[in-house]
Amino acid sequence: MIFTCTRIDLAACFAAKHDPQDVVARQPGEIWMVPYTAIEPGKRANWAVCQSEEFVRIPLQPYLASMEPDLAMAYMVQLGVMALSKLESRGNVVRLHLAVGNPVDQDDAAELPNGRGPALRFFLGIGLVVR
Numbered sequence: 001m002i003f004t005c006t007r008i009d010l011a012a013c014f015a016a017k018h019d020p021q022d023v024v025a026r027q028p029g030e031i032w033m034v035p036y037t038a039i040e041p042g043k044r045a046n047w048a049v050c051q052s053e054e055f056v057r058i059p060l061q062p063y064l065a066s067m068e069p070d071l072a073m074a075y076m077v078q079l080g081v082m083a084l085s086k087l088e089s090r091g092n093v094v095r096l097h098l099a100v101g102n103p104v105d106q107d108d109a110a111e112l113p114n115g116r117g118p119a120l121r122f123f124l125g126i127g128l129v130v131r
Contacts (some may be wrong), residue, residue: 002096005099005100006099008100010103011103018045018104020101021059021060022058023055023095026050030129031049031051031131032128033049033127033128033130034128035047037060038061039061039079039082039083039126041078045086059125060099060125062119062123065122066120067118084128091131093129094131095129096126096128097128099127101118101123103121
């Protein structure tokens with residue numbers, strides 16, 4: 001599997017008053033799967049199939065993660081596994097592209113499953129090429 005990653009300047013996106021996104025050139029024959037809603041446990045994400053466009057738009061979604069680095073990393077892995085599991089019936093994933101928002105912010109009063117508390121707010125977009 002090929003892995004690619006792009007850092008997206010969130011301040012520039014918000015200053016221009018548009019939602020953060022990445023735009024990737026689609027190679028002939030590639031079929032991209034892109035979630036247009038956040039990937040969350042127990043919820044269904046909406047996926048777009050991109051197979052004829054010249055460029056693929058990958059929107060970044062906001063996520064909240066623990067302030068503790070080990071738990072934040074575990075959450076990131078969980079998101080990746082959930083994304084891949086949604087596409088089992090579509091074929092093999094041959095490329096994973098991440099669009100990562102920069103910077104990551106701290107939210108001291110985030111709404112968390114167990115109440116309010118500090119969390120890292122980050123933006124992430126995922127694009128998968130299937131074959």
